[in-house]
Amino acid sequence: MSIQYDVEQLSDSYGVADSFPKDFGYGEEEADIEDSPAPSDSKPRILLMGLRRSGKSSIQKVVFHKMSPNETLFLESTNKIYKDDISSSSFVNFQIWDFPGQVDFFDPTFDYEMIFRGTGALIFVIDAQDDYVEALGRLHLTVSRAYRVNPDINFEVFIHKVDGLSDDHKIETQRDIHQRANDDLADASLEKLHLSFYLTSIYDHSIFEAFSKVVQKLIPQLPTLENLLNIFISNSGIEKAFLFDVVSKIYIATDSSPVDMQSYELCCDMIDVVIDVSCIYGLREDGSGSAYDKESMAIIKLNNTTVLYLKEVTKFLALVCILREESFERKGLIDYNFHCFRKAIHEVFEVGVSSQRPVSSQAVGSPCNKAVAMNGTPRNTV
Numbered sequence: 001m002s003i004q005y006d007v008e009q010l011s012d013s014y015g016v017a018d019s020f021p022k023d024f025g026y027g028e029e030e031a032d033i034e035d036s037p038a039p040s041d042s043k044p045r046i047l048l049m050g051l052r053r054s055g056k057s058s059i060q061k062v063v064f065h066k067m068s069p070n071e072t073l074f075l076e077s078t079n080k081i082y083k084d085d086i087s088s089s090s091f092v093n094f095q096i097w098d099f100p101g102q103v104d105f106f107d108p109t110f111d112y113e114m115i116f117r118g119t120g121a122l123i124f125v126i127d128a129q130d131d132y133v134e135a136l137g138r139l140h141l142t143v144s145r146a147y148r149v150n151p152d153i154n155f156e157v158f159i160h161k162v163d164g165l166s167d168d169h170k171i172e173t174q175r176d177i178h179q180r181a182n183d184d185l186a187d188a189s190l191e192k193l194h195l196s197f198y199l200t201s202i203y204d205h206s207i208f209e210a211f212s213k214v215v216q217k218l219i220p221q222l223p224t225l226e227n228l229l230n231i232f233i234s235n236s237g238i239e240k241a242f243l244f245d246v247v248s249k250i251y252i253a254t255d256s257s258p259v260d261m262q263s264y265e266l267c268c269d270m271i272d273v274v275i276d277v278s279c280i281y282g283l284r285e286d287g288s289g290s291a292y293d294k295e296s297m298a299i300i301k302l303n304n305t306t307v308l309y310l311k312e313v314t315k316f317l318a319l320v321c322i323l324r325e326e327s328f329e330r331k332g333l334i335d336y337n338f339h340c341f342r343k344a345i346h347e348v349f350e351v352g353v354s355s356q357r358p359v360s361s362q363a364v365g366s367p368c369n370k371a372v373a374m375n376g377t378p379r380n381t382v
Protein backbone atom coordinates (compact mmCIF):
# COMPACT_ATOMS: atom_id res chain seq x y z
CA MET A 1 0.00 0.00 0.00
CA SER A 2 1.47 3.32 -0.97
CA ILE A 3 1.15 6.04 1.58
CA GLN A 4 1.50 9.66 0.70
CA TYR A 5 2.34 11.43 3.87
CA ASP A 6 2.12 15.05 4.67
CA VAL A 7 2.66 16.32 8.18
CA GLU A 8 2.47 20.04 8.65
CA GLN A 9 4.31 21.65 11.53
CA LEU A 10 4.62 19.39 14.45
CA SER A 11 6.48 21.34 17.03
CA ASP A 12 5.90 23.71 19.93
CA SER A 13 5.10 22.56 23.36
CA TYR A 14 1.68 21.19 23.87
CA GLY A 15 1.78 19.32 27.07
CA VAL A 16 1.16 15.76 25.93
CA ALA A 17 4.33 14.17 27.23
CA ASP A 18 7.30 15.56 25.39
CA SER A 19 7.95 12.81 22.93
CA PHE A 20 5.28 10.31 23.82
CA PRO A 21 7.43 7.96 25.81
CA LYS A 22 6.13 4.50 26.32
CA ASP A 23 4.63 5.44 29.61
CA PHE A 24 2.98 8.79 29.04
CA GLY A 25 3.96 9.86 32.48
CA TYR A 26 0.55 9.19 33.93
CA GLY A 27 0.84 9.41 37.66
CA GLU A 28 0.65 5.99 39.13
CA GLU A 29 -0.09 5.53 42.76
CA GLU A 30 0.24 2.39 44.65
CA ALA A 31 -1.86 1.97 47.72
CA ASP A 32 -2.46 -0.58 50.37
CA ILE A 33 -6.04 -1.64 50.28
CA GLU A 34 -6.49 -0.44 53.81
CA ASP A 35 -5.48 3.07 52.77
CA SER A 36 -7.89 5.77 53.65
CA PRO A 37 -8.99 7.78 50.62
CA ALA A 38 -6.63 10.52 49.55
CA PRO A 39 -8.06 13.75 48.11
CA SER A 40 -7.46 12.54 44.54
CA ASP A 41 -9.74 9.63 45.32
CA SER A 42 -12.67 11.95 44.82
CA LYS A 43 -12.11 11.68 41.06
CA PRO A 44 -14.61 9.42 39.36
CA ARG A 45 -13.15 6.03 38.87
CA ILE A 46 -13.27 2.99 36.69
CA LEU A 47 -12.62 -0.27 38.52
CA LEU A 48 -10.94 -3.24 36.90
CA MET A 49 -11.91 -6.42 38.70
CA GLY A 50 -11.82 -10.13 38.00
CA LEU A 51 -10.05 -13.31 38.99
CA ARG A 52 -6.28 -13.60 39.15
CA ARG A 53 -4.49 -13.66 35.81
CA SER A 54 -7.65 -12.71 33.93
CA GLY A 55 -5.73 -9.86 32.27
CA LYS A 56 -6.65 -6.71 34.23
CA SER A 57 -3.17 -5.20 34.54
CA SER A 58 -2.43 -6.06 30.91
CA ILE A 59 -5.51 -4.16 29.78
CA GLN A 60 -4.53 -1.12 31.80
CA LYS A 61 -0.93 -1.16 30.60
CA VAL A 62 -1.76 -1.73 26.93
CA VAL A 63 -4.51 0.88 26.72
CA PHE A 64 -3.04 3.62 28.87
CA HIS A 65 0.69 3.00 28.95
CA LYS A 66 1.42 1.87 25.40
CA MET A 67 2.86 -1.43 26.60
CA SER A 68 3.10 -3.90 23.75
CA PRO A 69 0.88 -6.98 24.26
CA ASN A 70 3.85 -9.36 24.29
CA GLU A 71 5.45 -7.53 27.18
CA THR A 72 2.43 -8.29 29.36
CA LEU A 73 3.64 -11.89 29.55
CA PHE A 74 6.19 -10.63 32.06
CA LEU A 75 3.80 -8.66 34.25
CA GLU A 76 3.92 -9.72 37.83
CA SER A 77 0.77 -10.48 39.73
CA THR A 78 -0.76 -7.38 41.31
CA ASN A 79 -0.87 -7.59 45.08
CA LYS A 80 -2.10 -4.11 45.89
CA ILE A 81 -4.65 -1.85 44.32
CA TYR A 82 -3.00 0.26 41.63
CA LYS A 83 -4.61 3.64 41.27
CA ASP A 84 -3.77 5.04 37.90
CA ASP A 85 -4.60 8.69 37.52
CA ILE A 86 -4.60 9.39 33.82
CA SER A 87 -6.04 12.87 33.98
CA SER A 88 -2.75 14.68 33.38
CA SER A 89 -2.38 13.35 29.85
CA SER A 90 -5.81 12.29 28.81
CA PHE A 91 -9.05 14.00 27.94
CA VAL A 92 -10.87 11.80 30.37
CA ASN A 93 -10.32 12.89 33.88
CA PHE A 94 -10.62 9.68 35.81
CA GLN A 95 -8.73 7.14 37.83
CA ILE A 96 -8.43 3.49 36.95
CA TRP A 97 -8.15 1.15 39.89
CA ASP A 98 -6.63 -2.20 39.12
CA PHE A 99 -7.58 -4.72 41.79
CA PRO A 100 -5.41 -7.66 42.72
CA GLY A 101 -7.30 -10.78 41.70
CA GLN A 102 -6.51 -12.79 44.77
CA VAL A 103 -7.56 -10.22 47.34
CA ASP A 104 -10.86 -10.70 49.03
CA PHE A 105 -12.19 -7.20 48.68
CA PHE A 106 -15.11 -8.01 50.94
CA ASP A 107 -12.68 -8.28 53.79
CA PRO A 108 -14.17 -6.27 56.73
CA THR A 109 -11.07 -4.05 56.81
CA PHE A 110 -11.67 -3.07 53.23
CA ASP A 111 -14.04 -0.17 52.68
CA TYR A 112 -15.85 -1.32 49.59
CA GLU A 113 -18.75 1.05 50.20
CA MET A 114 -16.42 4.01 49.84
CA ILE A 115 -14.95 2.49 46.68
CA PHE A 116 -18.24 1.72 44.97
CA ARG A 117 -19.80 5.03 45.91
CA GLY A 118 -17.33 7.02 43.83
CA THR A 119 -17.33 4.60 40.91
CA GLY A 120 -18.55 5.42 37.40
CA ALA A 121 -17.96 2.05 35.79
CA LEU A 122 -17.00 -1.38 37.04
CA ILE A 123 -15.27 -3.54 34.45
CA PHE A 124 -15.25 -7.22 35.32
CA VAL A 125 -12.70 -9.19 33.31
CA ILE A 126 -13.37 -12.87 32.56
CA ASP A 127 -10.68 -15.05 31.01
CA ALA A 128 -12.48 -16.74 28.11
CA GLN A 129 -9.64 -19.23 27.63
CA ASP A 130 -10.13 -20.60 31.12
CA ASP A 131 -13.03 -22.34 32.84
CA TYR A 132 -15.25 -19.39 33.71
CA VAL A 133 -17.58 -20.93 36.29
CA GLU A 134 -15.67 -19.47 39.24
CA ALA A 135 -15.41 -16.11 37.47
CA LEU A 136 -19.19 -16.03 37.00
CA GLY A 137 -19.69 -16.62 40.74
CA ARG A 138 -17.33 -13.78 41.54
CA LEU A 139 -18.97 -11.54 38.94
CA HIS A 140 -22.34 -12.07 40.55
CA LEU A 141 -21.03 -11.40 44.05
CA THR A 142 -19.20 -8.26 42.91
CA VAL A 143 -21.95 -6.64 40.88
CA SER A 144 -24.71 -7.42 43.36
CA ARG A 145 -22.72 -5.86 46.22
CA ALA A 146 -21.75 -2.86 44.13
CA TYR A 147 -25.30 -2.34 42.87
CA ARG A 148 -26.65 -2.22 46.41
CA VAL A 149 -24.15 0.50 47.31
CA ASN A 150 -24.46 2.48 44.07
CA PRO A 151 -27.09 1.51 41.48
CA ASP A 152 -25.77 4.18 39.10
CA ILE A 153 -22.58 2.25 38.30
CA ASN A 154 -22.27 1.00 34.71
CA PHE A 155 -21.49 -2.71 34.86
CA GLU A 156 -19.27 -3.84 32.00
CA VAL A 157 -18.11 -7.41 31.43
CA PHE A 158 -15.02 -7.98 29.29
CA ILE A 159 -14.96 -11.53 27.96
CA HIS A 160 -11.23 -11.37 27.55
CA LYS A 161 -8.40 -13.21 25.73
CA VAL A 162 -10.72 -14.14 22.87
CA ASP A 163 -7.73 -14.12 20.51
CA GLY A 164 -7.35 -17.81 21.33
CA LEU A 165 -10.90 -18.71 20.27
CA SER A 166 -12.45 -19.44 16.88
CA ASP A 167 -15.24 -17.12 15.71
CA ASP A 168 -17.93 -19.71 16.49
CA HIS A 169 -16.45 -20.38 19.90
CA LYS A 170 -16.39 -16.64 20.67
CA ILE A 171 -20.10 -16.24 19.93
CA GLU A 172 -20.97 -19.37 21.87
CA THR A 173 -18.89 -18.26 24.88
CA GLN A 174 -20.49 -14.83 24.87
CA ARG A 175 -23.99 -16.32 24.64
CA ASP A 176 -23.27 -18.75 27.48
CA ILE A 177 -21.72 -16.14 29.79
CA HIS A 178 -24.52 -13.68 29.04
CA GLN A 179 -27.17 -16.30 29.77
CA ARG A 180 -25.65 -17.59 32.99
CA ALA A 181 -24.83 -14.15 34.40
CA ASN A 182 -28.34 -12.88 33.73
CA ASP A 183 -29.91 -16.05 35.14
CA ASP A 184 -27.94 -15.54 38.36
CA LEU A 185 -29.18 -11.95 38.55
CA ALA A 186 -32.78 -13.02 37.91
CA ASP A 187 -32.52 -15.63 40.68
CA ALA A 188 -31.40 -12.86 43.04
CA SER A 189 -34.26 -10.57 41.87
CA LEU A 190 -31.77 -8.16 40.39
CA GLU A 191 -33.28 -7.94 36.90
CA LYS A 192 -32.79 -4.17 36.89
CA LEU A 193 -29.03 -4.57 37.07
CA HIS A 194 -27.85 -4.28 33.49
CA LEU A 195 -24.63 -5.95 32.36
CA SER A 196 -22.98 -5.03 29.04
CA PHE A 197 -20.73 -7.60 27.40
CA TYR A 198 -17.70 -7.12 25.13
CA LEU A 199 -15.37 -9.61 23.46
CA THR A 200 -11.85 -8.32 24.02
CA SER A 201 -8.20 -9.06 23.45
CA ILE A 202 -5.07 -7.01 23.93
CA TYR A 203 -3.70 -8.48 20.70
CA ASP A 204 -6.06 -6.47 18.50
CA HIS A 205 -8.08 -3.26 18.65
CA SER A 206 -11.03 -4.84 20.43
CA ILE A 207 -9.77 -3.74 23.84
CA PHE A 208 -9.55 -0.11 22.69
CA GLU A 209 -13.02 -0.29 21.17
CA ALA A 210 -14.50 -1.77 24.32
CA PHE A 211 -12.80 0.82 26.52
CA SER A 212 -14.08 3.54 24.18
CA LYS A 213 -17.65 2.39 24.75
CA VAL A 214 -17.14 2.22 28.51
CA VAL A 215 -15.77 5.75 28.59
CA GLN A 216 -18.42 7.13 26.20
CA LYS A 217 -21.16 6.09 28.60
CA LEU A 218 -19.53 8.34 31.19
CA ILE A 219 -19.41 11.41 28.98
CA PRO A 220 -22.45 13.59 29.58
CA GLN A 221 -21.79 15.63 26.42
CA LEU A 222 -21.85 12.57 24.15
CA PRO A 223 -25.12 13.34 22.30
CA THR A 224 -23.88 16.87 21.56
CA LEU A 225 -20.56 15.56 20.29
CA GLU A 226 -22.29 13.03 18.04
CA ASN A 227 -24.56 15.72 16.70
CA LEU A 228 -21.62 17.98 15.90
CA LEU A 229 -19.83 15.13 14.15
CA ASN A 230 -22.95 14.32 12.11
CA ILE A 231 -23.31 17.91 10.99
CA PHE A 232 -19.61 18.14 10.19
CA ILE A 233 -19.43 14.99 8.07
CA SER A 234 -22.67 15.55 6.19
CA ASN A 235 -21.56 19.05 5.14
CA SER A 236 -18.05 18.00 4.21
CA GLY A 237 -18.57 14.79 2.20
CA ILE A 238 -16.77 12.72 4.85
CA GLU A 239 -17.60 9.06 5.31
CA LYS A 240 -16.60 8.49 8.90
CA ALA A 241 -15.17 10.65 11.68
CA PHE A 242 -13.84 9.76 15.11
CA LEU A 243 -12.95 12.08 17.95
CA PHE A 244 -9.95 10.43 19.57
CA ASP A 245 -8.24 10.79 22.92
CA VAL A 246 -4.76 10.84 21.42
CA VAL A 247 -2.75 9.16 24.15
CA SER A 248 -5.04 6.20 24.74
CA LYS A 249 -6.58 5.93 21.25
CA ILE A 250 -9.97 5.64 22.88
CA TYR A 251 -12.57 7.29 20.66
CA ILE A 252 -14.78 9.40 22.78
CA ALA A 253 -17.37 10.00 20.06
CA THR A 254 -18.12 9.21 16.44
CA ASP A 255 -20.87 10.11 13.98
CA SER A 256 -23.98 7.98 14.01
CA SER A 257 -23.08 5.71 11.07
CA PRO A 258 -22.11 2.23 12.27
CA VAL A 259 -18.50 1.69 13.37
CA ASP A 260 -16.69 -1.02 11.49
CA MET A 261 -13.60 -2.37 13.11
CA GLN A 262 -11.43 -1.82 10.05
CA SER A 263 -12.12 1.92 9.91
CA TYR A 264 -11.41 2.22 13.59
CA GLU A 265 -8.13 0.30 13.23
CA LEU A 266 -7.11 2.45 10.28
CA CYS A 267 -7.66 5.62 12.30
CA CYS A 268 -5.79 4.20 15.32
CA ASP A 269 -2.88 3.32 13.05
CA MET A 270 -2.90 6.82 11.64
CA ILE A 271 -2.51 8.29 15.13
CA ASP A 272 0.46 5.97 15.74
CA VAL A 273 2.08 6.99 12.46
CA VAL A 274 1.59 10.70 13.10
CA ILE A 275 2.96 10.53 16.62
CA ASP A 276 5.90 8.35 15.62
CA VAL A 277 6.85 10.56 12.68
CA SER A 278 6.41 13.65 14.84
CA CYS A 279 8.66 12.22 17.50
CA ILE A 280 11.36 11.63 14.93
CA TYR A 281 11.03 14.76 12.80
CA GLY A 282 8.80 17.14 14.71
CA LEU A 283 10.90 17.91 17.76
CA ARG A 284 13.49 20.66 17.93
CA GLU A 285 17.16 19.83 17.66
CA ASP A 286 17.63 19.99 21.41
CA GLY A 287 14.78 17.48 21.78
CA SER A 288 12.30 19.99 23.16
CA GLY A 289 8.81 20.45 21.82
CA SER A 290 5.93 18.05 21.66
CA ALA A 291 4.78 15.32 19.33
CA TYR A 292 1.25 16.64 19.44
CA ASP A 293 0.37 20.30 19.47
CA LYS A 294 -2.01 22.94 18.21
CA GLU A 295 -0.64 22.73 14.68
CA SER A 296 -0.75 18.96 14.41
CA MET A 297 -2.44 17.76 11.27
CA ALA A 298 -1.79 15.03 8.74
CA ILE A 299 -3.17 13.75 5.47
CA ILE A 300 -2.54 10.19 4.33
CA LYS A 301 -3.67 9.22 0.83
CA LEU A 302 -4.05 5.47 0.36
CA ASN A 303 -3.87 3.85 -3.07
CA ASN A 304 -7.50 2.77 -2.92
CA THR A 305 -8.79 6.38 -3.31
CA THR A 306 -9.29 6.70 0.43
CA VAL A 307 -7.95 9.71 2.28
CA LEU A 308 -7.27 9.85 6.02
CA TYR A 309 -7.35 13.27 7.56
CA LEU A 310 -6.22 14.09 11.11
CA LYS A 311 -6.43 17.44 12.87
CA GLU A 312 -5.88 18.67 16.39
CA VAL A 313 -9.07 19.64 18.21
CA THR A 314 -7.92 20.21 21.79
CA LYS A 315 -4.83 19.49 23.81
CA PHE A 316 -5.97 15.87 24.20
CA LEU A 317 -8.31 15.31 21.29
CA ALA A 318 -7.84 14.77 17.57
CA LEU A 319 -10.40 14.40 14.83
CA VAL A 320 -9.62 11.56 12.42
CA CYS A 321 -11.74 11.27 9.28
CA ILE A 322 -12.02 8.83 6.40
CA LEU A 323 -13.13 10.20 3.05
CA ARG A 324 -12.98 9.59 -0.70
CA GLU A 325 -10.39 11.34 -2.83
CA GLU A 326 -13.15 13.14 -4.80
CA SER A 327 -14.50 14.71 -1.62
CA PHE A 328 -11.03 15.82 -0.64
CA GLU A 329 -10.92 18.09 -3.70
CA ARG A 330 -13.04 20.47 -1.65
CA LYS A 331 -10.39 20.72 1.04
CA GLY A 332 -11.14 24.41 1.61
CA LEU A 333 -14.71 23.61 2.55
CA ILE A 334 -13.59 20.78 4.82
CA ASP A 335 -11.11 23.06 6.55
CA TYR A 336 -13.71 25.74 7.06
CA ASN A 337 -16.23 23.24 8.45
CA PHE A 338 -13.53 21.82 10.68
CA HIS A 339 -12.81 25.30 12.01
CA CYS A 340 -16.50 25.68 12.99
CA PHE A 341 -16.55 22.16 14.45
CA ARG A 342 -13.44 22.81 16.54
CA LYS A 343 -14.90 26.04 17.86
CA ALA A 344 -18.11 24.28 18.84
CA ILE A 345 -16.20 21.51 20.65
CA HIS A 346 -14.25 24.08 22.63
CA GLU A 347 -17.49 25.77 23.61
CA VAL A 348 -19.04 22.49 24.70
CA PHE A 349 -16.16 21.72 27.02
CA GLU A 350 -15.82 25.21 28.34
CA VAL A 351 -19.42 25.01 29.43
CA GLY A 352 -18.77 21.49 30.71
CA VAL A 353 -15.78 22.59 32.76
CA SER A 354 -17.45 25.62 34.29
CA SER A 355 -20.64 23.74 35.10
CA GLN A 356 -18.71 20.81 36.55
CA ARG A 357 -16.57 22.80 38.92
CA PRO A 358 -19.13 23.05 41.72
CA VAL A 359 -20.03 19.40 41.22
CA SER A 360 -16.50 18.18 41.88
CA SER A 361 -16.61 19.64 45.34
CA GLN A 362 -19.63 17.58 46.25
CA ALA A 363 -19.28 14.55 48.42
CA VAL A 364 -18.01 11.41 46.80
CA GLY A 365 -20.96 9.23 46.01
CA SER A 366 -23.37 11.87 44.84
CA PRO A 367 -25.10 10.75 41.63
CA CYS A 368 -23.17 13.43 39.71
CA ASN A 369 -19.98 11.53 40.38
CA LYS A 370 -20.99 8.92 37.89
CA ALA A 371 -20.13 11.22 35.05
CA VAL A 372 -16.45 11.45 34.34
CA ALA A 373 -15.20 14.99 34.58
CA MET A 374 -13.62 16.02 31.33
CA ASN A 375 -10.29 17.59 30.81
CA GLY A 376 -11.90 20.30 28.77
CA THR A 377 -10.08 23.01 26.92
CA PRO A 378 -8.77 25.71 29.18
CA ARG A 379 -9.98 29.14 28.10
CA ASN A 380 -6.48 30.44 27.36
CA THR A 381 -5.81 27.84 24.67
CA VAL A 382 -8.74 28.90 22.51
Ligand SMILES: Nc1nc2c(ncn2[C@@H]2O[C@H](COP(=O)(O)OP(=O)(O)OP(=O)(O)O)[C@@H](O)[C@H]2O)c(=O)[nH]1
Residues within 6 Å of the ligand: 050, 051, 052, 053, 054, 055, 056, 057, 058, 059, 069, 071, 072, 073, 074, 075, 076, 077, 078, 079, 099, 100, 101, 102, 160, 161, 162, 163, 164, 200, 201, 202, 203
Ligand atom coordinates in the same frame (compact mmCIF):
# COMPACT_ATOMS: atom_id res chain seq x y z
N1 LIG B 1 -3.89 -14.50 24.93
C1 LIG B 1 -4.07 -13.43 25.70
N2 LIG B 1 -3.39 -13.31 26.86
C2 LIG B 1 -3.61 -12.21 27.60
C3 LIG B 1 -4.50 -11.19 27.21
N3 LIG B 1 -4.52 -10.24 28.19
C4 LIG B 1 -3.66 -10.64 29.13
N4 LIG B 1 -3.09 -11.84 28.79
C5 LIG B 1 -2.10 -12.59 29.55
O1 LIG B 1 -2.67 -12.99 30.78
C6 LIG B 1 -1.67 -13.08 31.78
C7 LIG B 1 -2.15 -12.41 33.07
O2 LIG B 1 -2.29 -11.04 32.84
P1 LIG B 1 -2.30 -9.95 34.01
O3 LIG B 1 -2.62 -8.67 33.35
O4 LIG B 1 -1.12 -10.04 34.85
O5 LIG B 1 -3.59 -10.45 34.84
P2 LIG B 1 -4.21 -9.78 36.15
O6 LIG B 1 -5.70 -10.01 36.05
O7 LIG B 1 -3.78 -8.37 36.32
O8 LIG B 1 -3.60 -10.71 37.27
P3 LIG B 1 -3.44 -10.41 38.84
O9 LIG B 1 -2.52 -9.24 38.96
O10 LIG B 1 -2.85 -11.66 39.39
O11 LIG B 1 -4.80 -10.14 39.37
C8 LIG B 1 -0.41 -12.45 31.19
O12 LIG B 1 0.48 -13.47 30.86
C9 LIG B 1 -0.89 -11.73 29.93
O13 LIG B 1 0.08 -11.73 28.91
C10 LIG B 1 -5.21 -11.34 25.97
O14 LIG B 1 -6.00 -10.52 25.51
N5 LIG B 1 -4.94 -12.49 25.27
